Amino acid sequence: MSDLIHSPRLRAEPQPTARIGKSERTRAAILDAAFRFLWSRPFREMTVNSLMATTDHSRSAFYQYFSDVHELMESLVAILEGEILEIADPWLYGAGDPVALLEETLGELVRVCYQRGPFLKAVSDAATADKRVEAAWSQFLGRFDDAVTARIDADQELGLIEPFEPRSLAIALNRLDAYTFIEAFGQRPRGRPEPVQQAVKRLWVSALYPPKLREKAPTTLARAHATDPEALAARLQQ
Template sequence: MSRRPKHDPKESEREILDVAEAFLRERPFREMTVDAVMSRTGLKRPAFYVHFRDRHDLALRVVSELGLELGAMVDRWGMGADPESGKSAFRGLAEVYAKHGPVLRALSEAASSDEKVEAAYGALVQRFIDAVAKHIANDQAAGLIRADLDVEETARALVWMDERYLTQAFSKEPHPEVERVVNVLYGIWFSALYGGD
């Protein structure tokens, strides 16, 4: 009797994560079961539990992985000093949403009904709010932004606006051109923060 070749644990974990992301491109989180995911892999069901506790744990890992991609955009600032530097941040953000829009939409929807996903997704967005608030405070201290602007709430409003807009813009085909989205977001942020055009 021939034995099935052993899978490299890292390869099997990657396969499950890739399949989960592909699943969330097509279906809502509520339909993502362990069986639904594993039926799309070349692995047996027990292999799932080597890497993940349950479907919620799998969703959290997908959020975490996308968070790494999104997190790379946080430090691309330069709004007040250099328009191209500011647009670079929005371009990177829009490109991640253009690539993963349906998955981010599915995770956003899952956050409204699943406490664990809500906490992870909320933490991801909060990272952006904290980073934006820091940048706003720095530009405020430099005299580039008016002193009476509410730093925390402005950062919260702008980031959640971006999250909703980008999720809606890139969750279905056809979606707008990335550069069009970049220009819209840059215009809104620059006007809100620096009061100019």
């Protein structure tokens, strides 16, 4: 069986959002209940009553942490954003062989989106009819557009990526990823992650690092590190 499916990072149900102190356990329980709710039901069916009925806490407990289900949804999107930014760190901000870093990052991205696929679908679907969810989803995508654009721009300065306007390609790659993950993992039965991982790796690597540039990447990076390693690191962190 697939290592991706049996990885400890992937479970059939959403996992606790973080290790937190005792005072925040109720909030974490509500967040996790919301992830479970959206695993099988659309956001339009979520009410405070229907959500809290799936927990051991009262309706009043909900309002100690969230003003409404929209604020809750915004918190869930922020959690997902944090998870993805953490696993995307190697390519977005790391220094080294860019193709190896990108492939590592995309492999981890598929793992997370396999786990969170139904939530991605719930947010994407809700964004078409709900203004606040639409804004949260748009901001979520926009921050990744910014990060990918910055990485492309930095690698263009190093001569690792051909010159072109980077943001349009960043948006195209991110939207293709989002659609692919939602289509493959957004409902039961979820698709197998291996073909998706192979597809996104092929797409990103071929779009950003064609073979003729890939061949000179180690030499170019070594020269950049030797010339000004601090400047290289700073450029990637911008």
